[in-house]
Amino acid sequence: MNDRTSRKLGWAIPVMRVGYGGRGLVYLAVAGASLYSLWRGGQAQDTGEALDWLNGSWGGGVLLFLILLGMLAYAVWRVLDAVFDLEDYGTDAKGITARLGMIFTGAAHLAIGITAFSLLFAGSDGEEGSSIPRHVGMVMAWPFGRWLVALAAVVIVGAGGHYLRQGWRNEYRKHLQANRFTTRWNMILKAGVMAQGAVIAIVGLLFAFAAWRVDPSQAGGVGEAFSWLAGQSHGRILVIAICLGLGGFAVFCFVNAAYRIVPKVAEPDLRSLADLVR
Structure with a gap:
């Protein structure tokens, strides 16, 4: 990508920041609603239940609207990142896999945005409980549907493993600017990334059980x-x-909103947290 194209895509950075900010609000809602429910003797909440809880709380409508904007921005950002390779993953097999994963991640967060939209403007997401088993059942009714679900399980477990590896080996630091904040809060960022990886891996295992x-x-x-x-x-x-860890992942998202480095549109002398540690 040449300098002219990079300058033209500079507007993607504010979109990225709004997207990560919205993503942070989602995980903060999940962690907060779950811990509150557990404190009152209930169960931890999924994303839809957390957004519904947020909708019924004071100021929740404003937060839901911010989440809606954030999820739309994050979906757009992931597509731009994948198509123009803004984070320089490359065109080898590993890079293409990572870029395809961005599109799926964007689609998943767009679905969260749709849930927020339905709560804001319809008062309900129209679903009782998780819709995932119903959708999995539809896929299983297809020819080779069971194997498609098994493949999805492998992909989801792999995504969880990716987050766990990033957290354990501190690989996420190469995407963050080096400053006092990112250095001092690194343990919270690490715990957050690994908690997110654990949840995704467990979801993948549930898909494997289903298949x-x-x-x-x-x-x-x-x-x-x-x-x-x-x-x-x-x-x-x-x-x-895990709920506390997801709260840490919310912090990780907010930190990315403020300090994430996007190589192909970043200032050339910007120093990453990984560089500082080395």
């Missing part, structure tokens, strides 16, 4: 991942730890 047992009801999203964790030894402690 193995040919039972769509085994599949699920964040809420079902929390339920699965709660059923393990010391489950409540694990759920609380």
Whole structure:
């Protein structure tokens, strides 16, 4: 990409910042609603339940509107990033896989935006419980549908592993500017990235269970991942730890909104947190 094209795409940076800000609000809502529910003796909340809880709280409508804008911006950003390779992932197999993953991530967050829109303007998302098992059941009814669900499980577990590796090996630091804030808050950022990876990996395992047992009801999203964790030894402690971690991931998203480096449109002398550590 030449300098002229980079200058033309400079407007993508504000879109990226709005997108990551909205993403941070979503995870803050999930973590906050879940911890509040657990404190009152209930269960951790999935994304839809957290947004519904937010809609019924004081000032929640404003936050839902900000989330809606953020999810639209994040979806646009992911498409721009994938098409123009703004973060310089390259055109080899690994780079193409990463760029395709951006489009799927953008689509997933667009779905969250649609949920926020329905809550704002219809008062309900029109769904009782998670719609994932229903959609998985539809796919399983297709020829080779069971294997498509199994493939989805592999992809989702791989995405979770990607976040876990990024957190464990501090790979996320190469995308963040080096400054006092990112240096001092690094442990919270690390915990947040790894908590996000753990949740995604568990969702992938639930899809794998659904494919193995040919039972769509085994599949699920964040809420079902929390339920699965709660059923393990010391489950409540694990759920609380993951909720706190997702709060850390919300901080990670806000930090990205402020300090993320986009190589192909960034200032050439900008120093990353990874560079500072080295």
